[in-house]
Amino acid sequence: MAKTTGARREAPAKTSGQGERRAQAPVVASAATLDRLIHERMRLAIVAELAVHPSLSFSELKRRLKTTDGNLSVHARRLEEAGYIACRKSFERRTQRTDYWLTPAGRAALRRYLEQMKGLIATLRA
Numbered sequence: 001m002a003k004t005t006g007a008r009r010e011a012p013a014k015t016s017g018q019g020e021r022r023a024q025a026p027v028v029a030s031a032a033t034l035d036r037l038i039h040e041r042m043r044l045a046i047v048a049e050l051a052v053h054p055s056l057s058f059s060e061l062k063r064r065l066k067t068t069d070g071n072l073s074v075h076a077r078r079l080e081e082a083g084y085i086a087c088r089k090s091f092e093r094r095t096q097r098t099d100y101w102l103t104p105a106g107r108a109a110l111r112r113y114l115e116q117m118k119g120l121i122a123t124l125r126a
Helices: 017-022 041-052 058-065 069-081 104-125
Strands: 085-092 095-102
Touching (some): 041 058, 041 069, 041 095, 058 069
Antiparallel strands (some): 085 095
16 A cells, blocks of 8 residues: 655755756655655665675575565565566475566666665755
């Protein structure tokens, strides 16, 4: 279930020379414009782990993220449906093994998200 909030408030546009310098990095006026799929804590953790490892098994991700099978499964499925991660299922000594990796679309989405966060931080510091 997604929470909804009331009216969103946008920050006024900057017109000074200082605002022009900030235009180099994408400035986010509101946290509401962040990629909600990645912004959720567990999904961000999954994407971050896969960004620094070529691939990880379900068991490895579960151990690294200290989460439950069900929680990891639900969030991984959402990322997979969005095309951010991919998985391969195989058998290893009669035991199912699921390996995940970050897709090029997932890597690009993470890059965009990080740039948006940098912009948001810069806006809040100003």
